[in-house]
Amino acid sequence: MSLAVRAVSSSRDMGFDENTERGEKSDVALEGKAEATAERLGKHMPEADDEEEVDTKIELGPQYTLKEQLEKDKDDESLRKWKEQLLGSVNFENIGETLEPEVKILSLTILSPGRSDIVLTIPEGGKPKGSWFTLKEGTHYSFKITFEVNNNIVSGLKYTNTVWKTGIKVDSAKEMLGTFSPQPEPYTHVMPEDTTPSGMFARGSYTARTKFLDDDNRCYLEINYTFEIRKDWAAT
Structure with a gap:
Protein backbone atom coordinates (compact mmCIF):
# COMPACT_ATOMS: atom_id res chain seq x y z
CA MET A 1 0.00 0.00 0.00
CA SER A 2 1.40 3.38 -1.02
CA LEU A 3 1.93 6.29 1.37
CA ALA A 4 -0.54 8.37 -0.67
CA VAL A 5 -3.39 5.87 -0.10
CA ARG A 6 -2.65 5.69 3.63
CA ALA A 7 -2.81 9.50 3.82
CA VAL A 8 -6.32 9.52 2.25
CA SER A 9 -7.59 6.86 4.71
CA SER A 10 -6.27 8.84 7.68
CA SER A 11 -8.00 12.05 6.55
CA ARG A 12 -11.39 10.29 6.39
CA ASP A 13 -11.01 8.94 9.92
CA MET A 14 -10.13 12.39 11.26
CA GLY A 15 -13.42 13.88 9.98
CA PHE A 16 -12.33 16.01 6.98
CA ASP A 17 -15.24 17.01 4.75
CA GLU A 18 -16.16 15.22 1.53
CA ASN A 19 -14.76 17.92 -0.79
CA THR A 20 -11.35 17.75 0.85
CA GLU A 21 -11.41 13.97 0.62
CA ARG A 22 -12.42 14.15 -3.05
CA GLY A 23 -9.62 16.64 -3.74
CA GLU A 24 -7.04 14.39 -2.12
CA LYS A 25 -8.31 11.42 -4.14
CA SER A 26 -7.88 13.51 -7.28
CA ASP A 27 -4.33 14.31 -6.21
CA VAL A 28 -3.64 10.61 -5.75
CA ALA A 29 -5.06 9.86 -9.19
CA LEU A 30 -2.99 12.61 -10.79
CA GLU A 31 0.10 11.42 -9.00
CA GLY A 32 -0.53 7.89 -10.21
CA LYS A 33 -0.98 9.09 -13.79
CA ALA A 34 2.20 11.15 -13.57
CA GLU A 35 4.14 8.17 -12.28
CA ALA A 36 2.76 5.94 -15.02
CA THR A 37 3.57 8.53 -17.68
CA ALA A 38 7.10 8.94 -16.34
CA GLU A 39 7.53 5.17 -16.37
CA ARG A 40 6.38 4.93 -19.98
CA LEU A 41 8.66 7.75 -21.04
CA GLY A 42 11.54 6.23 -19.13
CA LYS A 43 11.26 3.05 -21.13
CA HIS A 44 11.75 4.97 -24.36
CA MET A 45 14.32 7.56 -23.26
CA PRO A 46 17.97 6.43 -23.47
CA GLU A 47 20.32 6.75 -20.54
CA ALA A 48 22.86 9.54 -20.84
CA ASP A 49 25.63 7.04 -21.60
CA ASP A 50 23.52 5.29 -24.25
CA GLU A 51 22.61 8.35 -26.27
CA GLU A 52 23.80 8.28 -29.84
CA GLU A 53 26.64 10.61 -30.66
CA VAL A 54 25.49 13.78 -32.33
CA ASP A 55 27.01 14.27 -35.74
CA THR A 56 28.88 17.54 -35.35
CA LYS A 57 30.61 17.44 -38.70
CA ILE A 58 30.75 20.93 -40.15
CA GLU A 59 29.32 21.35 -43.61
CA LEU A 60 31.91 23.20 -45.66
CA GLY A 61 29.72 23.80 -48.70
CA PRO A 62 29.88 22.20 -52.14
CA GLN A 63 33.04 20.45 -53.22
CA TYR A 64 34.65 21.37 -56.53
CA THR A 98 37.21 14.11 -60.39
CA LEU A 99 36.00 15.37 -57.03
CA GLU A 100 37.77 12.71 -55.00
CA PRO A 101 41.56 12.89 -54.68
CA GLU A 102 43.57 9.79 -55.47
CA VAL A 103 46.37 8.94 -53.05
CA LYS A 104 48.63 5.99 -53.72
CA ILE A 105 51.16 4.85 -51.12
CA LEU A 106 54.16 3.67 -53.13
CA SER A 107 56.45 2.37 -50.40
CA LEU A 108 57.44 2.44 -46.75
CA THR A 109 61.15 2.56 -45.91
CA ILE A 110 62.78 1.76 -42.57
CA LEU A 111 65.64 4.14 -41.80
CA SER A 112 68.18 3.30 -39.10
CA PRO A 113 71.56 4.95 -38.45
CA GLY A 114 74.51 2.91 -39.70
CA ARG A 115 72.35 0.50 -41.67
CA SER A 116 71.13 0.30 -45.26
CA ASP A 117 67.55 1.41 -45.83
CA ILE A 118 64.94 -1.37 -45.82
CA VAL A 119 62.35 -0.67 -48.54
CA LEU A 120 59.00 -2.35 -47.91
CA THR A 121 56.89 -2.98 -50.98
CA ILE A 122 53.19 -2.34 -50.45
CA PRO A 123 51.51 -5.77 -50.53
CA GLU A 124 48.54 -6.65 -52.73
CA GLY A 125 45.34 -6.50 -50.70
CA GLY A 126 47.17 -4.90 -47.77
CA LYS A 127 48.25 -8.23 -46.23
CA PRO A 128 51.91 -9.23 -46.51
CA LYS A 129 52.69 -12.94 -46.42
CA GLY A 130 54.50 -13.91 -43.25
CA SER A 131 56.47 -11.42 -41.18
CA TRP A 132 56.78 -8.14 -43.08
CA PHE A 133 60.01 -6.95 -41.45
CA THR A 134 62.31 -7.39 -38.45
CA LEU A 135 63.62 -4.69 -36.12
CA LYS A 136 66.59 -4.99 -33.81
CA GLU A 137 65.83 -4.39 -30.13
CA GLY A 138 66.99 -1.11 -28.61
CA THR A 139 67.54 0.47 -32.04
CA HIS A 140 66.75 3.97 -33.30
CA TYR A 141 64.64 3.90 -36.44
CA SER A 142 62.08 5.88 -38.44
CA PHE A 143 59.73 5.31 -41.37
CA LYS A 144 59.85 7.16 -44.66
CA ILE A 145 56.58 7.22 -46.59
CA THR A 146 56.58 7.71 -50.36
CA PHE A 147 53.24 8.51 -52.00
CA GLU A 148 51.66 10.28 -54.94
CA VAL A 149 48.55 12.46 -55.20
CA ASN A 150 46.34 12.77 -58.28
CA ASN A 151 43.02 14.33 -59.41
CA ASN A 152 42.40 16.75 -56.55
CA ILE A 153 43.85 18.19 -53.35
CA VAL A 154 43.93 15.78 -50.40
CA SER A 155 43.29 17.54 -47.12
CA GLY A 156 44.63 16.40 -43.75
CA LEU A 157 46.32 13.19 -44.85
CA LYS A 158 47.36 11.26 -41.76
CA TYR A 159 49.01 8.00 -40.74
CA THR A 160 47.70 5.83 -37.89
CA ASN A 161 49.30 2.71 -36.49
CA THR A 162 48.18 0.26 -33.80
CA VAL A 163 50.33 -2.59 -32.47
CA TRP A 164 49.37 -5.71 -30.49
CA LYS A 165 51.44 -8.42 -28.79
CA THR A 166 49.70 -11.68 -27.88
CA GLY A 167 46.35 -9.95 -28.42
CA ILE A 168 47.09 -7.00 -26.10
CA LYS A 169 47.41 -3.49 -27.53
CA VAL A 170 50.87 -2.21 -26.70
CA ASP A 171 51.18 0.91 -28.85
CA SER A 172 49.11 3.39 -30.82
CA ALA A 173 50.39 6.29 -32.92
CA LYS A 174 49.02 9.01 -35.20
CA GLU A 175 51.01 11.34 -37.45
CA MET A 176 49.61 14.20 -39.52
CA LEU A 177 51.30 14.25 -42.93
CA GLY A 178 49.58 17.38 -44.27
CA THR A 179 47.57 18.69 -47.22
CA PHE A 180 48.88 17.98 -50.72
CA SER A 181 48.01 19.03 -54.26
CA PRO A 182 48.36 16.74 -57.29
CA GLN A 183 51.81 16.67 -58.87
CA PRO A 184 53.78 14.37 -61.19
CA GLU A 185 56.56 13.68 -58.66
CA PRO A 186 55.93 11.55 -55.54
CA TYR A 187 55.94 13.11 -52.09
CA THR A 188 58.04 11.81 -49.20
CA HIS A 189 57.47 12.19 -45.48
CA VAL A 190 59.83 10.98 -42.75
CA MET A 191 58.22 10.03 -39.45
CA PRO A 192 59.77 11.13 -36.12
CA GLU A 193 62.53 8.82 -34.90
CA ASP A 194 61.56 6.11 -32.44
CA THR A 195 63.38 3.38 -30.48
CA THR A 196 62.45 -0.29 -30.35
CA PRO A 197 61.98 -1.77 -26.87
CA SER A 198 64.60 -4.19 -25.60
CA GLY A 199 64.77 -7.16 -23.27
CA MET A 200 63.44 -10.69 -23.18
CA PHE A 201 59.79 -9.64 -22.92
CA ALA A 202 60.09 -7.16 -25.78
CA ARG A 203 61.41 -9.71 -28.25
CA GLY A 204 58.97 -11.73 -30.29
CA SER A 205 56.21 -11.39 -32.86
CA TYR A 206 53.78 -8.46 -33.10
CA THR A 207 50.68 -7.75 -35.17
CA ALA A 208 49.87 -4.28 -36.44
CA ARG A 209 47.41 -2.26 -38.49
CA THR A 210 48.47 0.82 -40.45
CA LYS A 211 46.02 3.20 -42.13
CA PHE A 212 46.28 6.30 -44.29
CA LEU A 213 43.21 8.56 -43.95
CA ASP A 214 42.18 12.11 -44.80
CA ASP A 215 40.00 14.71 -43.09
CA ASP A 216 36.87 12.97 -44.37
CA ASN A 217 38.08 9.64 -42.91
CA ARG A 218 38.49 8.36 -46.46
CA CYS A 219 40.92 5.43 -46.19
CA TYR A 220 43.48 5.18 -49.01
CA LEU A 221 45.34 2.18 -47.65
CA GLU A 222 45.04 -0.27 -44.78
CA ILE A 223 47.81 -2.77 -44.09
CA ASN A 224 47.41 -5.62 -41.58
CA TYR A 225 50.74 -7.28 -40.94
CA THR A 226 53.10 -8.98 -38.51
CA PHE A 227 56.68 -8.00 -37.65
CA GLU A 228 59.34 -9.17 -35.23
CA ILE A 229 61.75 -7.65 -32.72
CA ARG A 230 64.92 -9.70 -32.31
CA LYS A 231 68.37 -9.42 -30.77
CA ASP A 232 69.72 -8.50 -34.17
CA TRP A 233 68.61 -7.47 -37.63
CA ALA A 234 67.46 -10.17 -40.02
CA ALA A 235 70.14 -11.44 -42.36
CA THR A 236 70.09 -9.78 -45.78
Whole structure:
Protein backbone atom coordinates (compact mmCIF):
# COMPACT_ATOMS: atom_id res chain seq x y z
CA MET A 1 0.00 0.00 0.00
CA SER A 2 1.40 3.38 -1.02
CA LEU A 3 1.93 6.29 1.37
CA ALA A 4 -0.54 8.37 -0.67
CA VAL A 5 -3.39 5.87 -0.10
CA ARG A 6 -2.65 5.69 3.63
CA ALA A 7 -2.81 9.50 3.82
CA VAL A 8 -6.32 9.52 2.25
CA SER A 9 -7.59 6.86 4.71
CA SER A 10 -6.27 8.84 7.68
CA SER A 11 -8.00 12.05 6.55
CA ARG A 12 -11.39 10.29 6.39
CA ASP A 13 -11.01 8.94 9.92
CA MET A 14 -10.13 12.39 11.26
CA GLY A 15 -13.42 13.88 9.98
CA PHE A 16 -12.33 16.01 6.98
CA ASP A 17 -15.24 17.01 4.75
CA GLU A 18 -16.16 15.22 1.53
CA ASN A 19 -14.76 17.92 -0.79
CA THR A 20 -11.35 17.75 0.85
CA GLU A 21 -11.41 13.97 0.62
CA ARG A 22 -12.42 14.15 -3.05
CA GLY A 23 -9.62 16.64 -3.74
CA GLU A 24 -7.04 14.39 -2.12
CA LYS A 25 -8.31 11.42 -4.14
CA SER A 26 -7.88 13.51 -7.28
CA ASP A 27 -4.33 14.31 -6.21
CA VAL A 28 -3.64 10.61 -5.75
CA ALA A 29 -5.06 9.86 -9.19
CA LEU A 30 -2.99 12.61 -10.79
CA GLU A 31 0.10 11.42 -9.00
CA GLY A 32 -0.53 7.89 -10.21
CA LYS A 33 -0.98 9.09 -13.79
CA ALA A 34 2.20 11.15 -13.57
CA GLU A 35 4.14 8.17 -12.28
CA ALA A 36 2.76 5.94 -15.02
CA THR A 37 3.57 8.53 -17.68
CA ALA A 38 7.10 8.94 -16.34
CA GLU A 39 7.53 5.17 -16.37
CA ARG A 40 6.38 4.93 -19.98
CA LEU A 41 8.66 7.75 -21.04
CA GLY A 42 11.54 6.23 -19.13
CA LYS A 43 11.26 3.05 -21.13
CA HIS A 44 11.75 4.97 -24.36
CA MET A 45 14.32 7.56 -23.26
CA PRO A 46 17.97 6.43 -23.47
CA GLU A 47 20.32 6.75 -20.54
CA ALA A 48 22.86 9.54 -20.84
CA ASP A 49 25.63 7.04 -21.60
CA ASP A 50 23.52 5.29 -24.25
CA GLU A 51 22.61 8.35 -26.27
CA GLU A 52 23.80 8.28 -29.84
CA GLU A 53 26.64 10.61 -30.66
CA VAL A 54 25.49 13.78 -32.33
CA ASP A 55 27.01 14.27 -35.74
CA THR A 56 28.88 17.54 -35.35
CA LYS A 57 30.61 17.44 -38.70
CA ILE A 58 30.75 20.93 -40.15
CA GLU A 59 29.32 21.35 -43.61
CA LEU A 60 31.91 23.20 -45.66
CA GLY A 61 29.72 23.80 -48.70
CA PRO A 62 29.88 22.20 -52.14
CA GLN A 63 33.04 20.45 -53.22
CA TYR A 64 34.65 21.37 -56.53
CA THR A 65 37.02 19.62 -58.87
CA LEU A 66 40.44 21.16 -59.21
CA LYS A 67 39.58 22.38 -62.68
CA GLU A 68 36.44 24.09 -61.36
CA GLN A 69 38.48 25.69 -58.58
CA LEU A 70 40.85 27.19 -61.14
CA GLU A 71 37.99 28.41 -63.32
CA LYS A 72 36.44 30.26 -60.39
CA ASP A 73 37.56 33.88 -60.08
CA LYS A 74 39.82 33.42 -63.12
CA ASP A 75 39.47 37.12 -63.91
CA ASP A 76 41.05 38.02 -60.57
CA GLU A 77 44.75 38.07 -61.45
CA SER A 78 46.06 38.09 -57.87
CA LEU A 79 43.79 35.25 -56.80
CA ARG A 80 44.71 33.20 -59.87
CA LYS A 81 48.42 33.59 -59.15
CA TRP A 82 47.87 32.67 -55.51
CA LYS A 83 46.08 29.47 -56.54
CA GLU A 84 48.84 28.56 -58.98
CA GLN A 85 51.45 29.15 -56.30
CA LEU A 86 49.46 27.00 -53.86
CA LEU A 87 49.16 24.16 -56.36
CA GLY A 88 52.86 24.21 -57.12
CA SER A 89 53.95 22.01 -60.04
CA VAL A 90 50.48 20.85 -61.09
CA ASN A 91 50.17 20.28 -64.83
CA PHE A 92 47.26 22.64 -65.50
CA GLU A 93 46.62 21.11 -68.92
CA ASN A 94 45.92 17.69 -67.41
CA ILE A 95 44.05 18.48 -64.21
CA GLY A 96 41.54 15.81 -63.28
CA GLU A 97 37.83 16.53 -63.27
CA THR A 98 37.21 14.11 -60.39
CA LEU A 99 36.00 15.37 -57.03
CA GLU A 100 37.77 12.71 -55.00
CA PRO A 101 41.56 12.89 -54.68
CA GLU A 102 43.57 9.79 -55.47
CA VAL A 103 46.37 8.94 -53.05
CA LYS A 104 48.63 5.99 -53.72
CA ILE A 105 51.16 4.85 -51.12
CA LEU A 106 54.16 3.67 -53.13
CA SER A 107 56.45 2.37 -50.40
CA LEU A 108 57.44 2.44 -46.75
CA THR A 109 61.15 2.56 -45.91
CA ILE A 110 62.78 1.76 -42.57
CA LEU A 111 65.64 4.14 -41.80
CA SER A 112 68.18 3.30 -39.10
CA PRO A 113 71.56 4.95 -38.45
CA GLY A 114 74.51 2.91 -39.70
CA ARG A 115 72.35 0.50 -41.67
CA SER A 116 71.13 0.30 -45.26
CA ASP A 117 67.55 1.41 -45.83
CA ILE A 118 64.94 -1.37 -45.82
CA VAL A 119 62.35 -0.67 -48.54
CA LEU A 120 59.00 -2.35 -47.91
CA THR A 121 56.89 -2.98 -50.98
CA ILE A 122 53.19 -2.34 -50.45
CA PRO A 123 51.51 -5.77 -50.53
CA GLU A 124 48.54 -6.65 -52.73
CA GLY A 125 45.34 -6.50 -50.70
CA GLY A 126 47.17 -4.90 -47.77
CA LYS A 127 48.25 -8.23 -46.23
CA PRO A 128 51.91 -9.23 -46.51
CA LYS A 129 52.69 -12.94 -46.42
CA GLY A 130 54.50 -13.91 -43.25
CA SER A 131 56.47 -11.42 -41.18
CA TRP A 132 56.78 -8.14 -43.08
CA PHE A 133 60.01 -6.95 -41.45
CA THR A 134 62.31 -7.39 -38.45
CA LEU A 135 63.62 -4.69 -36.12
CA LYS A 136 66.59 -4.99 -33.81
CA GLU A 137 65.83 -4.39 -30.13
CA GLY A 138 66.99 -1.11 -28.61
CA THR A 139 67.54 0.47 -32.04
CA HIS A 140 66.75 3.97 -33.30
CA TYR A 141 64.64 3.90 -36.44
CA SER A 142 62.08 5.88 -38.44
CA PHE A 143 59.73 5.31 -41.37
CA LYS A 144 59.85 7.16 -44.66
CA ILE A 145 56.58 7.22 -46.59
CA THR A 146 56.58 7.71 -50.36
CA PHE A 147 53.24 8.51 -52.00
CA GLU A 148 51.66 10.28 -54.94
CA VAL A 149 48.55 12.46 -55.20
CA ASN A 150 46.34 12.77 -58.28
CA ASN A 151 43.02 14.33 -59.41
CA ASN A 152 42.40 16.75 -56.55
CA ILE A 153 43.85 18.19 -53.35
CA VAL A 154 43.93 15.78 -50.40
CA SER A 155 43.29 17.54 -47.12
CA GLY A 156 44.63 16.40 -43.75
CA LEU A 157 46.32 13.19 -44.85
CA LYS A 158 47.36 11.26 -41.76
CA TYR A 159 49.01 8.00 -40.74
CA THR A 160 47.70 5.83 -37.89
CA ASN A 161 49.30 2.71 -36.49
CA THR A 162 48.18 0.26 -33.80
CA VAL A 163 50.33 -2.59 -32.47
CA TRP A 164 49.37 -5.71 -30.49
CA LYS A 165 51.44 -8.42 -28.79
CA THR A 166 49.70 -11.68 -27.88
CA GLY A 167 46.35 -9.95 -28.42
CA ILE A 168 47.09 -7.00 -26.10
CA LYS A 169 47.41 -3.49 -27.53
CA VAL A 170 50.87 -2.21 -26.70
CA ASP A 171 51.18 0.91 -28.85
CA SER A 172 49.11 3.39 -30.82
CA ALA A 173 50.39 6.29 -32.92
CA LYS A 174 49.02 9.01 -35.20
CA GLU A 175 51.01 11.34 -37.45
CA MET A 176 49.61 14.20 -39.52
CA LEU A 177 51.30 14.25 -42.93
CA GLY A 178 49.58 17.38 -44.27
CA THR A 179 47.57 18.69 -47.22
CA PHE A 180 48.88 17.98 -50.72
CA SER A 181 48.01 19.03 -54.26
CA PRO A 182 48.36 16.74 -57.29
CA GLN A 183 51.81 16.67 -58.87
CA PRO A 184 53.78 14.37 -61.19
CA GLU A 185 56.56 13.68 -58.66
CA PRO A 186 55.93 11.55 -55.54
CA TYR A 187 55.94 13.11 -52.09
CA THR A 188 58.04 11.81 -49.20
CA HIS A 189 57.47 12.19 -45.48
CA VAL A 190 59.83 10.98 -42.75
CA MET A 191 58.22 10.03 -39.45
CA PRO A 192 59.77 11.13 -36.12
CA GLU A 193 62.53 8.82 -34.90
CA ASP A 194 61.56 6.11 -32.44
CA THR A 195 63.38 3.38 -30.48
CA THR A 196 62.45 -0.29 -30.35
CA PRO A 197 61.98 -1.77 -26.87
CA SER A 198 64.60 -4.19 -25.60
CA GLY A 199 64.77 -7.16 -23.27
CA MET A 200 63.44 -10.69 -23.18
CA PHE A 201 59.79 -9.64 -22.92
CA ALA A 202 60.09 -7.16 -25.78
CA ARG A 203 61.41 -9.71 -28.25
CA GLY A 204 58.97 -11.73 -30.29
CA SER A 205 56.21 -11.39 -32.86
CA TYR A 206 53.78 -8.46 -33.10
CA THR A 207 50.68 -7.75 -35.17
CA ALA A 208 49.87 -4.28 -36.44
CA ARG A 209 47.41 -2.26 -38.49
CA THR A 210 48.47 0.82 -40.45
CA LYS A 211 46.02 3.20 -42.13
CA PHE A 212 46.28 6.30 -44.29
CA LEU A 213 43.21 8.56 -43.95
CA ASP A 214 42.18 12.11 -44.80
CA ASP A 215 40.00 14.71 -43.09
CA ASP A 216 36.87 12.97 -44.37
CA ASN A 217 38.08 9.64 -42.91
CA ARG A 218 38.49 8.36 -46.46
CA CYS A 219 40.92 5.43 -46.19
CA TYR A 220 43.48 5.18 -49.01
CA LEU A 221 45.34 2.18 -47.65
CA GLU A 222 45.04 -0.27 -44.78
CA ILE A 223 47.81 -2.77 -44.09
CA ASN A 224 47.41 -5.62 -41.58
CA TYR A 225 50.74 -7.28 -40.94
CA THR A 226 53.10 -8.98 -38.51
CA PHE A 227 56.68 -8.00 -37.65
CA GLU A 228 59.34 -9.17 -35.23
CA ILE A 229 61.75 -7.65 -32.72
CA ARG A 230 64.92 -9.70 -32.31
CA LYS A 231 68.37 -9.42 -30.77
CA ASP A 232 69.72 -8.50 -34.17
CA TRP A 233 68.61 -7.47 -37.63
CA ALA A 234 67.46 -10.17 -40.02
CA ALA A 235 70.14 -11.44 -42.36
CA THR A 236 70.09 -9.78 -45.78
